[in-house]
Amino acid sequence: MSGSMEDEKLRVQQLRALRRRWLRDQELSPREPVLPPRKLGTVAAFWDRFLQPGGLWREQVHKAYQTGRFVMLRVLLPAWALTYFVKYHLQKSPHGVVMTNPRIFPGDRILETGEIMPPLKEDPHGHH
Numbered sequence: 001m002s003g004s005m006e007d008e009k010l011r012v013q014q015l016r017a018l019r020r021r022w023l024r025d026q027e028l029s030p031r032e033p034v035l036p037p038r039k040l041g042t043v044a045a046f047w048d049r050f051l052q053p054g055g056l057w058r059e060q061v062h063k064a065y066q067t068g069r070f071v072m073l074r075v076l077l078p079a080w081a082l083t084y085f086v087k088y089h090l091q092k093s094p095h096g097v098v099m100t101n102p103r104i105f106p107g108d109r110i111l112e113t114g115e116i117m118p119p120l121k122e123d124p125h126g127h128h
Contacts, residue, residue, distance in 0.1 A: 040048055050057055104110065106119040 049055075049062050052058070104117050107114070107119050110117060
């Protein structure tokens with residue numbers, strides 16, 4: 001019986017050594033991974049240089065974006081919402097919602113001018 005235990009212990013020891021070596025092999029050295037050099041086209045090369053951290057243009061574009069975002073979210077949208085609410089919910093005239101005028105038929109009196117609406121002209125083509 002003693003022989004099989006020693007074989008089993010040796011096998012476990014060998015497996016542990018193999019696992020340790022495999023784990024050590026998985027660690028990357030400072031010079032890994034080795035990647036092939038990137039070949040960029042003209043547009044991609046421009047954007048690669050343009051977006052380098054610390055570039056002057058990148059900072060200027062970021063500032064312009066932040067300013068535009070602030071103006072849009074803090075000034076224009078609230079001003080639009082306030083104008084809409086005042087125009088369509090509070091103020092009745094002169095900028096309130098315009099109701100449609102009543103229909104005027106031939107022979108009806110126009111209230112503003114007092115004149116009578118003339119009859120419609122006959123259609124010479126007869127298309128109906």
